Amino acid sequence: MSFWQSPRGGGLVALAVIIGLLPLVLPNNYFFNVAILIGLNGIVCIGLNLLIGYAGQISLGHAGFFGLGAYVAAILTSNYAVPPLAAMLLAALLVGILAFAVARPIMRLKGHYLAMGTLGLGIIIAIVLNQEVELTGGPDGMPVDSFSLLGWQPYGDRVWYWIVGVLLLVTVWLALNLIDSPVGRALRALHGSEVAAASAGINVVRFKVQIFVTSAILASLAGSVFAFYIGFITPGEANFLHSLELVAMVVLGGLASIYGALVGAAILTILPQVLTVFHDYEMMMLGAIMMAVMIFMRRGLVPTLAKLLRRRGS
Amino acid sequence: MADLLQFLFSGITVGATYALVGLGFAIIYNASHVINFAQGEFVMLGGMGAVYLVDSGLPLPAAILLAVLATMVVGVTLEKMAIEPARNASVVSLIIITIGASIFLRGSAEVAWGRNFHSMAPFSGSEPIDIGGAALLPQSLWVLGGAILAVLALKYFFGRTRTGKAMQASAFNPYAARLVGIDQRFVLMLSFALSGLFGAVAGILVAPISLTYSGVGVMLGLKGFCAAILGGMGNPFGAIMGGLLLGVSEAITAGYISSAYKDAVAFLIILLVLFFMPSGLFGKRRTERV
Numbered sequence: 118m119s120f121w122q123s124p125r126g127g128g129l130v131a132l133a134v135i136i137g138l139l140p141l142v143l144p145n146n147y148f149f150n151v152a153i154l155i156g157l158n159g160i161v162c163i164g165l166n167l168l169i170g171y172a173g174q175i176s177l178g179h180a181g182f183f184g185l186g187a188y189v190a191a192i193l194t195s196n197y198a199v200p201p202l203a204a205m206l207l208a209a210l211l212v213g214i215l216a217f218a219v220a221r222p223i224m225r226l227k228g229h230y231l232a233m234g235t236l237g238l239g240i241i242i243a244i245v246l247n248q249e250v251e252l253t254g255g256p257d258g259m260p261v262d263s264f265s266l267l268g269w270q271p272y273g274d275r276v277w278y279w280i281v282g283v284l285l286l287v288t289v290w291l292a293l294n295l296i297d298s299p300v301g302r303a304l305r306a307l308h309g310s311e312v313a314a315a316s317a318g319i320n321v322v323r324f325k326v327q328i329f330v331t332s333a334i335l336a337s338l339a340g341s342v343f344a345f346y347i348g349f350i351t352p353g354e355a356n357f358l359h360s361l362e363l364v365a366m367v368v369l370g371g372l373a374s375i376y377g378a379l380v381g382a383a384i385l386t387i388l389p390q391v392l393t394v395f396h397d398y399e400m401m402m403l404g405a406i407m408m409a410v411m412i413f414m415r416r417g418l419v420p421t422l423a424k425l426l427r428r429r430g431s
Numbered sequence: 432m433a434d435l436l437q438f439l440f441s442g443i444t445v446g447a448t449y450a451l452v453g454l455g456f457a458i459i460y461n462a463s464h465v466i467n468f469a470q471g472e473f474v475m476l477g478g479m480g481a482v483y484l485v486d487s488g489l490p491l492p493a494a495i496l497l498a499v500l501a502t503m504v505v506g507v508t509l510e511k512m513a514i515e516p517a518r519n520a521s522v523v524s525l526i527i528i529t530i531g532a533s534i535f536l537r538g539s540a541e542v543a544w545g546r547n548f549h550s551m552a553p554f555s556g557s558e559p560i561d562i563g564g565a566a567l568l569p570q571s572l573w574v575l576g577g578a579i580l581a582v583l584a585l586k587y588f589f590g591r592t593r594t595g596k597a598m599q600a601s602a603f604n605p606y607a608a609r610l611v612g613i614d615q616r617f618v619l620m621l622s623f624a625l626s627g628l629f630g631a632v633a634g635i636l637v638a639p640i641s642l643t644y645s646g647v648g649v650m651l652g653l654k655g656f657c658a659a660i661l662g663g664m665g666n667p668f669g670a671i672m673g674g675l676l677l678g679v680s681e682a683i684t685a686g687y688i689s690s691a692y693k694d695a696v697a698f699l700i701i702l703l704v705l706f707f708m709p710s711g712l713f714g715k716r717r718t719e720r721v
Contacts, residue, residue: 175523222706232466232526233660234705237698240653248691357653361530368527397542404535411528412517 128376129290136282140275149274153346155386156281157339160288162366162378164335167292169364170373171301172328173308174224175232178239179363182212182333184355185242186340188253191261191350196252201264205341209334216333217326224325231329239360246352258351261344277346284342285379288335292375295331304328305373336363369410371417380419433564438686439679440562444571444640446678447578448474449697451633452655453662453670454581455626461602461665462622464522468529469509471652472536473630476502478643479540481635482549491554499631505536506627510620533648540645553639574636581629582671589667598622602665650694657697661704676700 143149161183168174189208193199199207215238223234246253253259263270271277295301307314307321315321344350353359362385370381388406392399414421452474459467480498485491513528520528554573559566588595601608601618609615633651634643641647658677662669677697685693 169523175526219702226705230705233656234702236653237657237701237705240698241695241702244692244695357649364523365527365530368523372521372523398538400538401535401542402538404531404533404538407531408513408528408535411520411524411531412513415517415520415524 129286129293132289132376132379133286136286140278146274149278151386151390153274153277153281155383156278156285157343157346158363158366158382158386159285159379160339161336161363162370162382163288163292163375164332165363166367166370166372166375166378167295167304167328168332169367170371170378171296171304171308172325174325174329175364176235176329176332177232177357177360177364178235178237178242179332179336180357180359181235181239181242181355182216182336183340183343183359183363184246184350184352185212185215186337187261187344187350187354188246188259188340189337190341191259191344192252194262195259200266201262201345202266205338205345208341209337212337213330213334216330220326220329221322224322224329236357236360239355240357243352243355243357246355253352256352258349260349261347263348264345281342281346284338289375289379296375300324300327365407368417369407371419371421374417374419377417377419381417384418434686435683436563436565438682440565440567440571442679442682443675444568444574444637444678445681446675447574448633448637448651448674449654449658449677450578450671450674451581451629451636452651453658453674454585454667455629456656456659457662457665457667457670458598458622458626458629460659461667462598462619463514465514465525465529466522466656467623467626468526468652468656469533469536470626470630470655471648471650472533472540473502473506473627473648474634474637474651474655475540475643475645475648476505476536477631477634478551478638478647479544479549479634479645480631482551482638482643483544485551495635498635499628502631502634503624503627506623506630507620510623514623515616515619533652537645537648544645546645548642548644549638550642551638568640570636570639574640577632577636578671581632582668585667594621654697657701660701 139152140149143152161179165176165179168176186205186208189211190201190204193204193207194201219234219238220231223231247256249255263272271280296304303314303319303324306317306319307324311321340354343354366381366385367378368381369385370379371377388403389399392402395402410418416424452470455470455473456467459465459470477498480501481494484494484497489497509529509532513532514525517525517528553568553570555569557568557570559568561567589599590596597608597613598618598621600611601613601615605615608618634647637643654677655674658674659670661673661676662671677700680700681693681696684696
């Protein structure tokens with residue numbers, strides 16, 4: 118495979134070009150806002166796809182990590198005057214420790230126990246964010262101090278667009294490297310057969326826990342950036358439906374495909390905006406689309422289309 | 432003492448609904464290893480359907496029967512239209528399909544009945560019965576009676592009828608069941624019909640106590656899921672015990688500790704069970720053959 122055909126060469130350049138040229142066609146701040154949300158959802162979904170698509174584990178609580186990242190960063194900066202960047206890193210550290218503490222015992226089990234455990238954890242996080250009114254403002258949400266680093270304050274959707282764009286590029290690059298490393302090969306091996314992987318000397322539990330913690334930290338970072346960008350957060354970011362949306366993005370775009378996760382994030386971020394035209398029918402259509410894609414394109418959009426293209430080409 | 436009795440009454444009532452929902456999870460899981468996240472919507476459809484039919488002038492028993500039948504039809508349709516075409520799909524894809532179905536059903540209910548809360552008149556008056564200083568609503572007796580009846584019927588069905596035994600056999604070993612001529616597609620269809628039945632019954636029985644609305648299925652569905660895991664996934668009678676246990680723990684937490692964290696109890700228990708008793712309270716330990 119030449120440089121231009123590989124995901125890390127041509128794919129990354131193409132993504133950079135798209136991110137670079139997009140501002141030329143986006144007509145106003147509303148579109149920039151949607152693009153930023155796509156980028157942030159994309160970062161979470163790339164992490165989640167490492168877990169679901171490569172390690173074969175599902176998480177139904179990633180919105181909890183996203184929400185926790187947003188709230189911890191917001192509370193640390195607003196109430197305790199911690200510098201925003203340090204607050205983000207502290208939030209990521211906290212989420213990482215939490216994810217480790219939960220995943221370590223669960224990952225020993227087989228089957229879809231992680232789905233159940235993460236579901237429970239995510240809902241508990243959402244309930245705590247709703248109930249601890251003095252700290253989080255409760256269901257009404259809380260304002261977030263603006264981001265600043267060494268006196269520089271990003272202002273406006275266009276500046277944030279570039280920040281999220283760069284973060285997204287870095288995330289994609291890191292994820293592609295990870296997949297192509299021994300860790301990535303170990304993950305694919307244990308996805309195929311945990312017993313076979315273990316007998317080949319792969320520490321199955323350790324790799325699963327590592328990738329789970331990595332994806333939780335990515336979700337937390339995206340959550341923190343979201344909080345500083347949007348300036349006002351509510352517990353809705355952490356709720357169960359948001360977790361489902363994130364999983365749906367990954368599966369829709371294509372399991373075990375980094376760019377697929379990005380495409381899924383883009384579609385499911387844009388779709389509700391488009392479907393608002395249909396008012397009351399919005400939810401019905403969202404559900405129907407999710408079902409239809411899963412039934413007719415089982416592997417998700419990007420892998421299915423890529424296969425079709427290859428067949429055309431040959 | 433009266434307080435404790437009161438909490439037990441409300442806990443068992445709520446627990447009985449969780450148990451019925453959990454039963455639906457267990458039955459479908461047994462037949463197909465699908466975790467049906469649309470289970471909660473069956474509860475919503477039963478409750479909303481019955482409220483709607485009563486409001487449009489049908490007598491209560493007819494409304495209940497029709498609402499239950501309609502929910503069962505929805506269950507079978509879901510299986511035929513969405514689960515069967517996706518057979519052999521990965522577990523993750525199947526989860527997404529049922530989640531899509533759940534969003535679709537909730538959206539349809541919003542279109543048909545709006546987003547308002549609806550109430551239903553209790554089946555036999557609302558005069559509480561005084562037992563040892565605690566008040567027991569007559570409707571609670573209906574819920575309990577309904578749950579007990581459901582369990583007995585299911586026990587008879589699984590233990591004494593040919594079809595029920597066929598379902599048990601398929602749950603135990605699908606390949607062996609197919610070899611002796613049990614139609615797996617029929618078993619799968621029946622499991623969705625049954626879980627539609629139990630979901631709808633739960634929704635209807637509980638509607639007069641807690642109001643019903645298009646989003647009522649989300650939390651009820653998840654709690655029922657917890658009940659099913661607590662009892663050991665795929666063990667119908669474990670799901671019943673799991674449901675009752677959850678209901679009582681919730682009521683006691685709400686009464687003595689904090690009503691704000693009532694909803695968190697079920698999920699906290701699930702995490703603890705996963706950490707310390709991964710096969711549930713009543714599940715059998717299994718070794719996996721490779």
